[in-house]
Amino acid sequence: MKSVKHYFCPIPFNIMKMKNLSAMTALVAMTVAAGCGMGKSKGLPNDGQLHGVAPGAKYNLTKPPGMVYIPPGTFHMGASDEDVNYSYNARNKQVSINGFWMDATEITNNEYRQFVNWVRDSTAATLLQYGKEVDGVFVIDWKKASTIKYGDKATIEKIDQLILSPENRVFGKKEIDPYKLEFHSEIFDLKEAAKRENTGKPRSQFIVKKNVRVYPDTLVWIRDFSYSYNEPMTKRYFSHPSFGNYPVVGVNWKQATAFCEWRTHYLNAFLESKNRATESDFRLPTEAEWEYAARGGRSQSMFPWGNPYLRNRKGCLLANFKPGRGNYPEDGAFYTARADAYWPNDFGLYCMAGNVAEWTSSLFYEGAYNFQHDMNPDIRFNANDADPPRMKRKVLRGGSWKDVGFYLQTSARNYEYMDTAKSYIGFRCVIDLPPMKK
Numbered sequence: 001m002k003s004v005k006h007y008f009c010p011i012p013f014n015i016m017k018m019k020n021l022s023a024m025t026a027l028v029a030m031t032v033a034a035g036c037g038m039g040k041s042k043g044l045p046n047d048g049q050l051h052g053v054a055p056g057a058k059y060n061l062t063k064p065p066g067m068v069y070i071p072p073g074t075f076h077m078g079a080s081d082e083d084v085n086y087s088y089n090a091r092n093k094q095v096s097i098n099g100f101w102m103d104a105t106e107i108t109n110n111e112y113r114q115f116v117n118w119v120r121d122s123t124a125a126t127l128l129q130y131g132k133e134v135d136g137v138f139v140i141d142w143k144k145a146s147t148i149k150y151g152d153k154a155t156i157e158k159i160d161q162l163i164l165s166p167e168n169r170v171f172g173k174k175e176i177d178p179y180k181l182e183f184h185s186e187i188f189d190l191k192e193a194a195k196r197e198n199t200g201k202p203r204s205q206f207i208v209k210k211n212v213r214v215y216p217d218t219l220v221w222i223r224d225f226s227y228s229y230n231e232p233m234t235k236r237y238f239s240h241p242s243f244g245n246y247p248v249v250g251v252n253w254k255q256a257t258a259f260c261e262w263r264t265h266y267l268n269a270f271l272e273s274k275n276r277a278t279e280s281d282f283r284l285p286t287e288a289e290w291e292y293a294a295r296g297g298r299s300q301s302m303f304p305w306g307n308p309y310l311r312n313r314k315g316c317l318l319a320n321f322k323p324g325r326g327n328y329p330e331d332g333a334f335y336t337a338r339a340d341a342y343w344p345n346d347f348g349l350y351c352m353a354g355n356v357a358e359w360t361s362s363l364f365y366e367g368a369y370n371f372q373h374d375m376n377p378d379i380r381f382n383a384n385d386a387d388p389p390r391m392k393r394k395v396l397r398g399g400s401w402k403d404v405g406f407y408l409q410t411s412a413r414n415y416e417y418m419d420t421a422k423s424y425i426g427f428r429c430v431i432d433l434p435p436m437k438k
Contacts, residue, residue, distance in 0.1 A: 055277060062436065064101055068348040069435050072099040075292050075299040077377070078369060079411045081308075089366040090413050095374045097292045099435065102285065103428035105339035105350045106247035106358065107259070109238055112216070115259050118266070119181045119214050120162075121145045127159045150176070178215035183258045185210050191380060208382070212258040216250035220423040233335060233423070247339045247356045247426040253394045253418035256284060256359045256427040263429060280432045286378040287362035287395045287413075289430060294352040294398065294410045296345030302409050304345040304352045310405050318342060319354030320401045321408055328401075335423075336401050353408040356426035357400040364393035364415035383418060392418045400424035 044051050078092035125131060125145035131138055149155050156163060156174055164177045186209045192198060193206040221233040237243050238250070251259075260282040268278040285293065294304050301307050305318055317323060317331040319342055328334050333341070337355055344350045362368075363381045372379060383392045393415040399407030402424050406412060416425060 061271075061276070061279060061433070064431065064433070066104055067101040067431070068104050070097075070100050070102050070289075070293045070347055070430075071435070073097060073292065073297070075295055077288055077291055077411075079409075080300050080302050081409070081411075084406070087366070089369070090411050091369050093369050093372075093374065095288055095292075095372075095377050097289055098376055098432075100285075100289060100430050101433050102289075102293050102347075102349065102430045104344070104348055106356055106426045106428050108245050108339050109248050110244040112248040112251070112259065113238075113244075115183075115262055116181060116214050118262065119183050120176065121148060123162060123181065124148050124150075124155075124159045127161060128155075179213060181214050182211040183214050183262060185212055185258055185261055187261065189382060191382070212254050214255060214258060216248060216255075217252075217421040218250055220250045220421050224423045230423075245338050245340070246336050247351075249336070249356055249423050249426050250421045251426065252421040253284075253359050253416075255421075257361075259427075260284060260429055282429045282431045284359055284361040284427060285430045286376070287360045287368075287397065288372075288377045290358065290360050290397045291410055293347060293349055294345065296347045296349065296352075298346065302411075304349070304410060305343065310408070319399075319408055320351070321354040321399060322402055322404050333401065352398055353410070354399055354403075355401055356398075356424055357396045357403070357407075357414065357422075358398050359425065359427040360395045360397055362395040363391070364395045364413070389417060394418050396425065 044053070074094060074096045076092050077095045078090045080092075083090070122140055122145065125140045125142075125148065126138055128148070130144040130148075131140040133139075162176050162180050163174050166172075168177070169175070186207060188203075189206045189208055193201075193203075198206070216238050218234050218238055221230040221237065237246070238248070263282040264279075267282075271278050295301060296304055298304075298306055303310070303318070310319065310321075310323070311317055320331050320333045320337045322328060323330045331337075331354075333355075337351075339355070340350045341355070342351060345352055361378070361380060363379050365379055368379045369377075381391055394417070396414040396416055397412070399405075399409075399412065407414065416422065
């Protein structure tokens with residue numbers, strides 16, 4: 001048997017004079033947590049000197065596909081032109097933003113469908129018991145889950161809980177009930193845990209668990225426009241392949257944040273399987289990050305492409321919106337356009353003005369600019385269902401295909417309630433990573 005080496009962990013002599021045993025125990029625990037008694041780290045010389053210990057996992061993440069790096073910088077956040085509404089809710093203020101990565105386009109139907117299908121397959125695999133219990137948690141065997149045949153009668157019988165009930169079927173067709181597709185969300189509320197009054201409280205008090213329906217609300221195309229024929233968009237926009245690269249709509253703020261959480265887990269699960277370092281979370285951009293990115297380095301410009309017009313010198317419209325008094329197709333798209341339509345801004349971001357308005361993580365508060373910090377400004381509130389509607393307003397940015405040109409300004413603010421979906425609201429993700437090689 002090999003001898004076991006014990007490393008000395010010194011304790012100050014005056015501790016022995018303490019009458020309070022619990023204080024002594026706490027200090028010893030702190031000393032051990034700081035590294036004493038943990039033994040010699042692999043690869044370090046045993047010379048009693050400080051050398052530092054690197055994390056065990058490797059870091060070699062390449063450029064995130066479909067994302068562009070937004071470098072750190074300073075800009076003037078707020079109106080770059082007259083406040084024609086006299087709302088005074090976006091007073092000009094100089095702020096600084098740290099660097100981050102952002103999706104070059106809005107999340108498309110194809111990209112969001114990957115999320116929906118993952119939820120569908122994981123739910124079906126659980127019902128089919130394609131996996132095993134590990135420490136009380138059912139772990140899915142994704143190789144078997146990828147072989148599920150949803151057109152097979154035997155499979156449909158086994159996943160009957162996912163299928164529309166008989167009274168909800170058209171011509172008796174057995175289809176998956178979109179309301180049954182729910183993503184189980186678990187997040188650690190860092191903002192709440194960081195409050196001074198919560199110091200020392202159990203970690204469990206800051207873990208938020210909930211189920212979020214993931215399928216887009218396709219009925220928004222009819223609901224949003226009274227006395228208007230838009231049924232073809234309801235039937236085809238999310239399901240037809242011709243709209244695959246168009247921005248997803250009908251997704252509320254809760255669904256957008258659930259997508260970000262899933263995207264984080266999806267990436268980190270792969271990295272862990274390769275013994276590589278996990279990364280920070282995908283998330284919605286803050287209002288300030290969005291505006292900084294939309295300006296593309298043009299601090300005082302009205303639009304992502306500069307000042308001050310909506311057309312170029314050839315008379316071509318530069319975004320998808322509602323030109324004039326309602327000539328919707330003049331800009332080349334009646335409803336939405338492809339997510340990569342029109343020229344990108346100087347950061348390489350497409351459709352930061354028009355096409356679909358975009359969710360941000362920020363709470364909409366009229367006077368927020370007056371008290372936000374000038375370093376990465378942000379104001380958030382994690383509203384519960386019982387909170388008043390005013391606390392459920394989230395900032396929208398960018399304007400959309402049905403908006404007039406005023407809302408295409410990089411400084412224009414608007415809001416929608418976090419549990420509301422619209423046919424003209426989508427989103428894109430950001431992630432906090434350092435710049436890296438392609």
